[in-house]
Amino acid sequence: MRGERGRGLLFVLTVLLSLSMASAGVAADKVIKIGAVYPLTGNIASTGLDCRRGVELAVDIINGKYPDLNLPLAKDAGLPNLGGAKIEIVFADTKGEPRNGQAEAERLVTQEKVVAMIGAYQSSVTKTASQATERLKIPYVCSDSSSPALTERDLKYFFRVSPHDAIFVRDQFNFLRDLEKARNVKFHTIAALYENTEFGSNVGKQILKVAPEYGYRVVADISYAANATDVTSEVGRLIKASPDVLMHASYITDAILFTKTFKEMGFNPQGITTFAGYIEPGYLPAVKGDGNYFVIRSTFALDLAKRKPLVAKVNELFKKKYGIDMSENAARSFTAPFVLADAMNRAKTTEAEAVVKALLATDIPGDQVLYPWIGIKFDPQSHQNIYAQGTLVQIQDQNYVTVWPFDSAAAPVIWPFPPWKSRK
């Protein structure tokens, strides 16, 4: 009888062995495989799927012929310098966990034989995934993670296209300074409010660091747990500190909770500038008109179409494919495949060292990106895109409207924040 126990164990091991053998990958010709790690299941799966849509549309454009789109490689089918080779994205699910980021990056490279990597949305996952590709000497282009630490590691194979949180924070202070000049007002005090995971604490740290440089005094420094169910004490502290401007870094559920609590308790600073949560697709449906007048950092807004016809054309394709408008997350993830394909095309190979060299020589002009940037060009040391910057949008009449930089604004910013009492 005891022997049977051991035999059971042996059986399970045999099954496991055969499972691992069966999953070895097969390579195809004329196809360039790029790995993409995203949180496709788990509690931020909706964001991961959003990113995935952006990536898929980008690949459609690279592989197909889109003569009227001014994007890298849109006009030809595939990569012309590589005999028209097509891009194929191999997606992998991280569930939002750093250890899966590492495991999936390694699996994609060693089993699926991908030659480059994109992803992973959450900065902590991007950290482990890009560490894995660094060891395996595979280029990684990230256009959707915003922790400044990612490009402070001096990795050889890692590049970031999108702005990071330190840039976003500076943007908000620049906005305040521009506003002071334009409207002849003066701000003195700032309150920093942030959720306490990596993203929020990083933003908080940057706010505390940058505020004195602009001559603002930080009168409240409040961190909280993003899954909090009651924030009346936090808002109470804010009311007591009575700052001129509140800067708030949040995810979505806490953004909704704070909006409701601000209204209930009548918190009325001159303005509230925010990060992330207020621009998630679920925010406005939950708060409706109460979301008006919040200012949010963004890299993308559909009203950019007024100045950039490219945005309208891409959004049209997006809408045709998925039936919804392109969100900020989809737009961010959309960029990385182009940057990689462009570098491979110029390098005329997918060999890692040559691709890295080509990435370092990347110079994509501003009119070929979806954002109001000068373009894409990487810093030779940190590999951060030196032209990346954020924009600020404001919710006006329940729409996201670009309000800063003032020269790309679709509408003037509504400032100060109208008192809750006077709002319907």
Place this chain on the structure above:
Amino acid sequence: MGKFTPRQIALYVVVLVALIAFPLVVKGTFPTHVMIMFFMFAMMGVAWNLLGGYAAMFSFGQAAFFGIGAYTSTILLMNYHVNPWIGLVVGGILAALTGAAIGIPCSNLRGHYFAIASIAFAEIVRICFNNWKFVGAAEGLSLPLLPESLGNFMFHSTKVPYYYIMLAFLVLSIFICWYITVNRGGFYLRAIKESHELAKGMGISFVRYRLYAIMVSAFLTAMAGTFYAQYILYLDPESVLILPISVQVVLVAMLGGAGTIMGPVIGAVILIPLSEYTRVWLGTKGTGVDMMLYGVLIMLISAYQPKGVWGLLTAIGKRAK
């Protein structure tokens, strides 16, 4: 438990040899990673079993010990250049002491009360680490990359050394667990589990033996934590101190069979590859089917086989005779 038949010994040897040969036969990085995760959770399951399986202390706070192990060796390495192997021992001792500090007030708690206290304890640890600047707070810590060697406990070109280290850790934990249970301490623990009053009546120091169990369990779990840090090379509270890790450990042990030496190993060999491979095959669809399968399996086992898979195998073995 104590005596093995020759056939049994032969079987365990065959399994061990098969595991040692595995990386030589299967060359992929990913299968090796799955096996490493299997060993790691099996080890934590074995450590949990000392508490939950033998001493009726249903700890849902093992992530705290795991995290303490991971953070201790990492901080020592980063700030004081202490070798990770020494960090491993220090982390284990710290976790054991923390376990004792928690154990003294909590070891009189029974059943759900102990479970609740353990959750609360682990959450407190998580919140502290999340806000404690010295340990990187929410941003976490990236380990410095050292040249690869066994001495540095770091390997960049291959996972195989990690595989053997974790296998050795697992075998060590099984041995320690087996040694404790076949000796006096194990009988005391089981007596306490059956009836607190009776055990007390027989003169068994209730608190003392429970404390021993917590300390050994914490030490082993912290070892797995240090391993995790050296393996992933990045730590943050969200990846090592969260409740889902504690729950995973309990599941591994309960599914395999709590209170049996090999139960947690069987639980881990089913659950870990299942969750890894369903993620690979089904996760990319974004439908969450993998999570559902995982949930259904756990419900089925707990409903039909409360003794765990080990119990099922034993029953099949009996019928076959």
